[in-house]
Amino acid sequence: MNNAVLQIIKPGPLSLIQDLGRFGVAQFGITQGGPLDEYAYSWANFLLGNQANLPCIEITLGQAEFKVGAKNAFAICGADLRATLDDEPINNWSSFVANKGQTIKFSLPKNGLRCYLAVLGGFKIEPQLGSCASVERDSLGGLTDGSPLQEGDCLQYHSLLANQYFEPKQLSFRFQPDYNLPVTLRVVESYQRALLPNHLVNWFYQTEFEVSTNINRMGYRLHGPSIEMPTITMESEGIALGSIQLPPDGQPIILLNDRQTIGGYPKIGCVSRIDLPRLAQAKPGQKVCFVKGQLDELQSDWAMWANYFGY
Amino acid sequence: MEQQITISPVSECALLIRFSNSEPNCSLPSIIGAATEQLYNQLNHYIMNITPSVDSILVDYLPHRIGFKTLTSRIEQCIISIDENSLTSSQTHPLELPVYYHLDVGPDIKQYENKGITLAQLIEIHSQPIYTVVAIGFAPGFAFMKDVDTQLQLPRLSTPRLNVPKGSVAIAENYTAIYPNASPGGWNIIGNCPIELYQTGREPMIPFKIGSKIKFTPIDRDTFFSLGGTIEGEFS
DSSP: OOEEEEEEEEOOSEEEEEOSOOOSOGGGTOOOOOOSOHHHHHHHHHTTTOOTTOOEEEEESOOEEEEESSOEEEEEEEEEOOOEETTEEOOSSEEEEEOTTOEEEEOSOSEEEEEEEEETTOOBOOOBTTBOOOBGGGTBSTTTTTOOOOTTOEEEEEOOOTTOOOOOOBOOGGGOOOTTSOEEEEEEEOTTGGGSOHHHHHHHHHOOEEEEEEEOSSEEEEEOOOOOOOOOOOOOEEOOTTEEEOOTTOOOEEEOTTOOSEEOSOEEEEEOTTTHHHHHTOOTTOEEEEEEOOHHHHHHHHHHHHHHHTO | OOOEEEEEEEETTEEEEEEEOSSTTSSHHHHHHHHHHHHHHHSTTTEEEEEEOSSEEEEEEOTTTSOHHHHHHHHHHHHHTOOHHHHHHTOOSOEEEEEBOOTTTOTTHHHHHHTTOOHHHHHHHHHSSOEEEEEEOSSTTOEEEEOOOGGGOOOOOSSOEEEEOTTEEEEETTEEEEOSSOEEEOSEEEEEOOSOOOOTTSSSSSSOOTTOEEEEEEOOHHHHHHTTOOSOOOOO
């Protein structure tokens, strides 16, 4: 195998190197990072026969362009960003071979927000604290100190051998989510749930919220009718992935991969792990509802997912 | 040991250990710090992340490798086996951190002056106690230290600053802290510590953990500069 590079011609609004995330350092206040849509990220590696944890590019909102330095197999999964290879459309949720000098291009999103571009064997990035996940706030991961990819950056990978055969794969349509549908999120009730009055919990489940414009890799702020929150005094505590915070204005904030490690707002519980990708692909204005989930059921579904992808 | 703990699931992949104890002022931070290390050591195969805080520990685990009930009993065993007496005796010297208290690096000194507390009094009251780190978070290496003297307790700013310079020494309620890097922040800033607190290439990355004892040493302007301090950081 030879060294090759993928050159970033245009990074778009936000292109980040991500692997499954940075673990074992939360006690220092370092966040986990990792793909917001773990489902799409995992399929991208899976379609190439890669190990589950190999670094991919998370491309948010498209408008990005990459030049292929040497022949290899790639995969795209997640949002439909109208990807093309030398201006020919590439199927989403598929793997394909790109040759030296070809250009992989992404345009404005048609479905969802974030797409994962993976390469056979993964991009060669030096991990920091055990992970390549880019977190700018923590100055960790990516090519340099957690920064997003810049124009002119080069990502190394191993090229395909001259006689190496690769069979492109397409994920069945049955497993491809439609990210533009209204989102229903299952909730594992926990944390301060028992301290919240019933009328507030009922309001939470009966309200159709809207995704606000205040969304990023730290969290998604939703928008709904105003409600008075009771004052709950509590110490700061660890925030699990998907925690649903109810700040004093009652507008829920769902905390995602780049969240603060601890916080002192009351939380009604967590969005189920399996439903999080749907939220992370939702656009401002999209409708979001919550339903109460069953922990046992969600946990066994999650375990199946984890075993299938080999986490 | 005297600690009462309850363990409950918070999501498919996380559980929360809550500590409730009858005696105030006990060695809870040291126990939480020690429990964090022990859990990482003993349950490494099942655990992804441990986030200790003031009176709780969040554990991210792999439910496809271990069930909630089994993990819960392993955690209980682990925490019960921590010897409280050995923890308190192992901490003799507090970590001393130099602080330059001055309006140039501490714009909220004004708030204390408005309350009738002079800079000299502020320095004395803030640098006298030995503080205990009770939580680390918000940003890497940002340590919540207790207890700030009641005279110095102020609520967070109603509008947080968009930028607080690296090294800023701050107070909010009964906590004091140092911003390890420039960041937005809503705490009251009274000085600056020129020591690097978060360095990813260094072992350890941060010089304290939950339960660590901290003492602030007032320094003058020359010492501050000679230790690498700067007054160019912008408050906005």
